[in-house]
Amino acid sequence: MRTVRLAVLVLSLCTAAFAQPKPDIKVQPRPEHPTGPKQRCCVPVMVDATGKEIGDLIRWDDRMPAWPNYAWVRYELQGGDAVHLLAGADGFQPWTSLGGSAVVFQAADCSGDAFVNQMTTPTLSKRYGVVLPQGGPGPGPWAVTKAWLYVTGPFPSRVDGQPILWKAQWDFTNQCVPYPAPGLTFGGQQWGFWMKKVEDLYVKYKRPFWVP
DSSP: OHHHHHHHHHHHHHHHHHHSOOOOOOOOOOOSSOOSOOOOOOOOEEEOTTOOEEEEEEEEOOSOTTOTTOEEEEEEOTTSOEEEEEEETTEEEOOSOOSTTSEEESSTTOOSOEEEOOOSSOOSSSSOEEEEEEOOSSSSGGGOOEEEEEEOOSSOOOEEOTTSOBOEEEOTTSSEEEOSTTOBOOSSOOEEEEEEEEEEHHHHOOSOOBOO
C-alpha cells in the first residue's frame, strides 16, 4: 500500500512540473543588413600651409634614406583625371632627371610641348605628369619660385624623339637652356612622352606642405 502511495505521489509531482507555464522566449529575426558601426578606412591627405587640400597620400617615398619625408600624392586635374606627383614640405619635386637632355623642347624658349624621355617607369595613372621647377637664388627646392606642371594625354604611348631637332632643354639649374645652333638631335632612338604645360602649382598652393 505504501509503495502505491509513493508511486502516486511521484506521478503527481511530475504532472505538476509539466503543467508549469514555459517562459516566453522571443527569437529576434536576423536583420538583412547589419545596423552596427561600419568599418571605414581613412586615407591621409597632403595639404598646404593654409590647410588647402592638395590630394590623397598614395605612399611615402622610401627609395632614398636621405629624403624619408617625401611622398607621392594624387593630384586631381580639371575634368576628373589625376596624376601622381612627388612632394615634400618644401614643395613639389620633378621625379625625373633634369639636364642631360632629359626634358627637351622644339622651341629655344621652352614654349610649347615638352618631350620627357627619362620616365622609365610611369606612374599607375591614366595620365602622367612631371613638375619642372623654375627660378630661385639657391639650389634647394625651398628657393624655387615656380612649379610648372606638365601632363600627358590619357593613356599616352611612347614615341621616339630621335628624328626631331631640339632647340632647348630644361636644365638642372631650374631654367630653360637653349642648345647651340642649330640644335640637338639624339644619336639613336630615344623613347619618351609628350606633355603639355597645365599650370604653376605654386600659384594655387602655399608652402610648406604637410600631412595632418
